[in-house]
Amino acid sequence: xxxxxxxxxxxxxxxxxxxxxxxxxxxxxxxxxxxxxxxxxxxxxxxxxxxxxxxxxxxxxxxxxxxxxxxxxxxxxxxxxxxxxxxxxxxxxxxxxxxxxxxxxxxxxxxxxxxxxxxxxxxxxxxxxxxxxxxxxxxxxxxxxxxxxxxxxxxxxxxxxxxxxxxxxxxxxxxxxxxxxxxxxxxxxxxxxxxxxxxxxxxxxxxxxxxx
Amino acid sequence: xxxxxxxxxxxxxxxxxxxxxxxxxxxxxxxxxxxxxxxxxxxxxxxxxxxxxxxxxxxxxxxxxxxxxxxxxxxxxxxxxxxxxxxxxxxxxxxxxxxxxxxxxxxxxxxxxxxxxxxxxxxxxxxxxxxxxxxxxxxxxxxxxxxxxxxxxxxxxxxxxxxxxxxxxxxxxxxxxxxxxxxxxxxxxxxxxxxxxxxxxxxxxxxxxxxxxxxxxxxxxxxxxxxxxxxxxxxxxxxxxxxxxxxxxxxxxxxxxxxxxxxxxxxxxxxxxxxxxxxxxxxxxxxxxxxxxxxx
Numbered sequence: 089x090x091x092x093x094x095x096x097x098x099x100x101x102x103x104x105x106x107x108x109x110x111x112x113x114x115x116x117x118x119x120x121x122x123x124x125x126x127x128x129x130x131x132x133x134x135x136x137x138x139x140x141x142x143x144x145x146x147x148x149x150x151x152x153x154x155x156x157x158x159x160x161x162x163x164x165x166x167x168x169x170x171x172x173x174x175x176x177x178x179x180x181x182x183x184x185x186x187x188x189x190x191x192x193x194x195x196x197x198x199x200x201x202x203x204x205x206x207x208x209x210x211x212x213x214x215x216x217x218x219x220x221x222x223x224x225x226x227x228x229x230x231x232x233x234x235x236x237x238x239x240x241x242x243x244x245x246x247x248x249x250x251x252x253x254x255x256x257x258x259x260x261x262x263x264x265x266x267x268x269x270x271x272x273x274x275x276x277x278x279x280x281x282x283x284x285x286x287x288x289x290x291x292x293x294x295x296x297x298x299x300x
Numbered sequence: 301x302x303x304x305x306x307x308x309x310x311x312x313x314x315x316x317x318x319x320x321x322x323x324x325x326x327x328x329x330x331x332x333x334x335x336x337x338x339x340x341x342x343x344x345x346x347x348x349x350x351x352x353x354x355x356x357x358x359x360x361x362x363x364x365x366x367x368x369x370x371x372x373x374x375x376x377x378x379x380x381x382x383x384x385x386x387x388x389x390x391x392x393x394x395x396x397x398x399x400x401x402x403x404x405x406x407x408x409x410x411x412x413x414x415x416x417x418x419x420x421x422x423x424x425x426x427x428x429x430x431x432x433x434x435x436x437x438x439x440x441x442x443x444x445x446x447x448x449x450x451x452x453x454x455x456x457x458x459x460x461x462x463x464x465x466x467x468x469x470x471x472x473x474x475x476x477x478x479x480x481x482x483x484x485x486x487x488x489x490x491x492x493x494x495x496x497x498x499x500x501x502x503x504x505x506x507x508x509x510x511x512x513x514x515x516x517x518x519x520x521x522x523x524x525x526x527x528x529x530x531x532x533x534x535x536x537x538x539x540x541x542x543x544x545x546x547x548x549x550x551x552x553x554x555x556x557x558x559x560x561x562x563x564x565x566x567x568x569x570x571x572x573x574x575x576x577x578x579x580x581x582x583x584x585x586x587x588x589x590x591x592x593x594x595x596x
Contacts, residue, residue: 100317107318113592114325120588121581122537124553128560128577129335132570137334140350170327203313220444237540241561259452260544267453274451 094173095218098180099206115174123171127238130167154239161248164234171235180214187213212297219292223285230277251277339575346571361575366396369576371550371558394550402468403536403551410472411531417478419524422486423512427498437487443479452544459545468549471541482527489520529591533584556580 101108101115118126135152143149150156153163187210195205211218233252236244242257249257255273258266338346339361341354349355370393379388394402425433456465464470493516501511517524539553550558556576 096313096317097321100314100321105314105318107321111321111325114328115321117588118328120533120584122539122553122556122584124537124539124556124560125335125577125580126331128556128573129331129338131560132338132574133331133334136346136570137350170324173324202311238557239561241557243561255452259456267457271451271453 094176095180095211096206097173098177098184099202099210101177102181102184102210103202112177115177117174118171119174119178123235124238126171127167127235131239134163157245157247160245161234164236164239164248168234179217183214183217184210215296216293219289219296222292223289226281226285226288230281335574336578338571339578341571343569343571358571361571362579364572365576365579369396369399369555369559370394371399371555373548373550375548396552396555399550399552399555402542402546402549403553405468406472406538406542406546406551407532407535409469410475411528411535413472414475414477414531414535415524415528417476418480418482418486418527419517419520420512421478422483422520423490423516425483426487426490427493427516437484440479440483444481456544466546466548468546471546474545475535485523486520489523490516493519529587533587536584537580552580 097115101112131154135154139149139152151159153159191209192205195209200208229251231252233250233256234248236248236250236253237256237260240248242261244253255270258270334351337354340357340359341349342356342358342361345355345358372391372393374389375392376387376389378385380386421436425436459465459470459474462470464474497515498511501515506515537553539551539557542549542551542554543557559573559576
């Protein structure tokens with residue numbers, strides 16, 4: 089959902105406002121670089137550089153964000169959202185570029201501002217793609233990890249465990265005797281999520297806006 | 301004139317989004333900049349001087365990584381001992397250059413194989429008007445919407461069944477596929493090419509393969525180039541699939557991951573770990589700079 093809320097960012101880039109070209113490069117670059125590279129740098133930054141930074145300004149040295157149990161999950165979620173923002177910008181900007189320029193021009197002539205154009209023209213034009221993204225929410229509940237495996241390998245603590253991480257831990261831990269149970273668990277989840285996803289897609293498209 | 305255009309667009313949306321993007325950009329620059337500077341420090345310099353420039357630029361960190369970065373793998377051989385076959389497991393350390401070779405095979409060969417499927421299927425769907433094409437298109441859309449949860453064990457069993465498990469060339473071959481948005485995009489391009497090109501080549505005696513490769517493919521060459529470059533970057537950065545399906549043939553990305561989570565790494569201090577990550581950054585940054593027009 090966060091990536092849907094940040095549709096305004098791709099819209100800003102699509103409209104070519106101040107600094108768009110520079111922001112495009114800085115948004116795309118983390119997508120080009122391996123998530124592993126950013127994770128290594130981020131890990132040591134939040135655990136070593138961040139406490140030093142806070143100590144410099146306040147005189148108190150806190151725990152690193154990944155060392156503190158209270159901030160661990162939030163730090164991982166923040167990284168996953170930061171890292172995926174650029175991906176959304178790439179996809180949504182391309183889709184917005186396919187919107188009819190005559191429609192946007194006509195809206196401008198009629199006095200429609202940026203947000204009105206965004207709500208009444210851009211959103212309906214890209215609605216089917218947005219629906220695809222929202223459908224991912226249901227499977228995302230069972231497939232999201234917030235990069236826990238990349239940060240901790242097989243050694244993440246219990247409060248960070250998600251269903252996906254649990255299944256990954258069994259598969260990567262080479263416990264072949266457990267494979268049938270993981271496969272069965274996956275099949276159950278898929279059987280539950282698939283009809284919900286397809287029905288949701290059907291009704292979202294039926295009830296949603298269209299270009300007409 | 302430019303200032304007037306900027307002022308004309310000042311409203312709460314542009315201002316708040318601009319501030320958000322500035323904060324995002326500062327975070328990216330600070331993270332990467334700090335990482336690159338830290339890669340040039342030694343651990344004592346880092347302890348005293350977290351944010352400053354290195355007191356002594358340790359270029360040796362990178363040569364240390366290239367010389368000492370290894371991934372231990374277990375190889376099991378069957379040997380005859382007193383006439384009885386026995387399993388002998390040995391630990392073998394894969395070095396940097398062997399990992400680099402594995403990365404190249406998976407990146408270049410794997411990306412080439414992966415990029416063939418969408419082109420061929422896109423051509424078949426876009427150029428030929430058969431009823432079966434509707435099924436293929438629907439199947440592609442369905443497979444993009446449908447996410448199989450927990451498919452790892454089945455994938456591993458499938459590879460073992462085919463005899464391609466833990467085989468880098470085999471894993472690269474298995475990247476072949478066509479159920480993606482790329483296929484539909486190629487279908488759109490080939491469908492838009494006039495049939496007269498096809499007919500003229502046919503009259504000149506060209507067969508279907510010649511027409512596809514020499515007449516039609518040039519129309520989609522730009523898109524193919526973009527997808528190929530994106531695929532190369534993705535393949536270079538992949539570590540999860542390598543870890544799961546080709547554990548005896550680690551890549552640089554796999555080594556970086558292993559080093560970042562392992563407590564027993566021989567290059568365990570922060571500057572060396574970050575130097576490994578920075579080394580991984582170099583090829584993808586070079587590709588991004590050279591092919592930036594395809595991304596931006």
